[in-house]
Amino acid sequence: xxxxxxxxxxxxxxxxxxxxxxxxxxxxxxxxxxxxxxxxxxxxxxxxxxxxxxxxxxxxxxxxxxxxxxxxxxxxxxxxxxxxxxxxxxxxxxxxxxxxxxxxxxxxxxxxxxxxxxxxxxxxxxxxxxxx
Amino acid sequence: xxxxxxxxxxxxxxxxxxxxxxxxxxxxxxxxxxxxxxxxxxxxxxxxxxxxxxxxxxxxxxxxxxxxxxxxxxxxxxxxxxxxxxxxxxxxxxxxxxxxxxxxxxxxxxxxxxxxxxxxxxxxxxxxxxxxxxxxxxxxxxxxxxxxxxxxxxxxxxxxxxxxxxxxxxxxxxxxxxxxxxxxxxxxxxxxxxxxxxxxxxxxxxxxxxxxxxxxxxxxxxxxxxxxxxxxxxxxxxxxxxxxxxxxxxxxxxxxxxxxxxxxxxxxxxxxxxxxxxxxxxxxxxxxxxxxxxx
Numbered sequence: 001x002x003x004x005x006x007x008x009x010x011x012x013x014x015x016x017x018x019x020x021x022x023x024x025x026x027x028x029x030x031x032x033x034x035x036x037x038x039x040x041x042x043x044x045x046x047x048x049x050x051x052x053x054x055x056x057x058x059x060x061x062x063x064x065x066x067x068x069x070x071x072x073x074x075x076x077x078x079x080x081x082x083x084x085x086x087x088x089x090x091x092x093x094x095x096x097x098x099x100x101x102x103x104x105x106x107x108x109x110x111x112x113x114x115x116x117x118x119x120x121x122x123x124x125x126x127x128x129x130x131x132x
Numbered sequence: 133x134x135x136x137x138x139x140x141x142x143x144x145x146x147x148x149x150x151x152x153x154x155x156x157x158x159x160x161x162x163x164x165x166x167x168x169x170x171x172x173x174x175x176x177x178x179x180x181x182x183x184x185x186x187x188x189x190x191x192x193x194x195x196x197x198x199x200x201x202x203x204x205x206x207x208x209x210x211x212x213x214x215x216x217x218x219x220x221x222x223x224x225x226x227x228x229x230x231x232x233x234x235x236x237x238x239x240x241x242x243x244x245x246x247x248x249x250x251x252x253x254x255x256x257x258x259x260x261x262x263x264x265x266x267x268x269x270x271x272x273x274x275x276x277x278x279x280x281x282x283x284x285x286x287x288x289x290x291x292x293x294x295x296x297x298x299x300x301x302x303x304x305x306x307x308x309x310x311x312x313x314x315x316x317x318x319x320x321x322x323x324x325x326x327x328x329x330x331x332x333x334x335x336x337x338x339x340x341x342x343x344x345x346x347x348x349x350x351x352x353x354x355x356x357x358x359x360x361x362x363x364x365x366x367x368x369x370x371x372x373x374x375x376x377x378x379x380x381x382x383x384x385x386x387x388x389x390x391x392x393x394x395x396x397x398x399x400x401x402x403x404x405x406x407x408x409x410x411x412x413x414x415x416x417x418x419x420x421x422x423x424x425x426x427x
Contacts, residue, residue: 079361079363080363081363082361082362082363083327084320084323084324084326084327084358084362086361087323087358087359087361087362088316088319088320088323088358090358090361091354091357091358091361092354096357096360096361097361102360102361102362102363103363104326104327104330104331104332104362104363104364105330105363108330108332108363109363
């Protein structure tokens, strides 16, 4: 069965979707990704959808689900490279993906994730500081 | 229309043209700023020649017949040109109607002795001229509609430029009312430009939007959400006092959207979001920058 590869890059997971997602593939991706997050204890998930030209409400929901699930497992989700037409469609469908971070391209997405990690680190240090 | 009257009219062509021209020139509605007299003369002569020719054919009363085709072409051209040049409907229709007057005078002279024939001929001539003047008006309106359509298209294109104000910062001054169709154009233009320039911040300036109702606000929120989905942040600027009042009175929730009163403050905010520092140079720096500018 067709699967979308999930790459591990340091503390992040990188998913690039190069084919149009159909429902079963999206569900498999959700499942694989969450398992991968729990296995690698990733701090961030970056999903590149620059090659996706068609979305429906189901796809939008899957993206939202992935974000919420990752958040529970302490990983931030960034969706990068959304096409203008896709963005307009999602907005018209009323899906603004409020829990998902977005960036223009993979580079900026990585930067964003690094920023988030840095934030976490300093937050934790602050926490320890207050303990001491 | 019988052969005699057609012949009579043909014989008096020169006279008809002269009185028609003088009628047109006398008419207070004539816009000599829009059309020159020689141009008008040429146009009228051409038209009259074709018309008299059509009167001579066997189907003179049927304005849809083949004999009238050149006349239709000329009239179409005149009406459309006049519509584009900004003539009023009255000015355009008086072109044909002033000819009608002259033609009835000529017919009256010819058939003064035979009132029955005169009556019949005048009626038939009237019928033809009326149908021609209707055609003129119809074409005129069509021409005007074309102009309006073109202007509408131009307006929606011109009024939505996406400006790159800084590296990574786009500005979109919105002028005029935002309706669904325009929002679509604005949104698409903005999103395309965000992809093309890789900008991370877009400033929507609504100082040119006269009123903001809940529909317009919804359109704005949609645009902001779409840009956000693509990874760019939006700032709405140019919110006037009365617009702020309307927004609050209508209960529109703009809390999770950045809003600023002026474009300048929005730009300032984008600088700090992108960690750009813009500062005034010292005297020394000014000299260097002047050198760079080639002074």
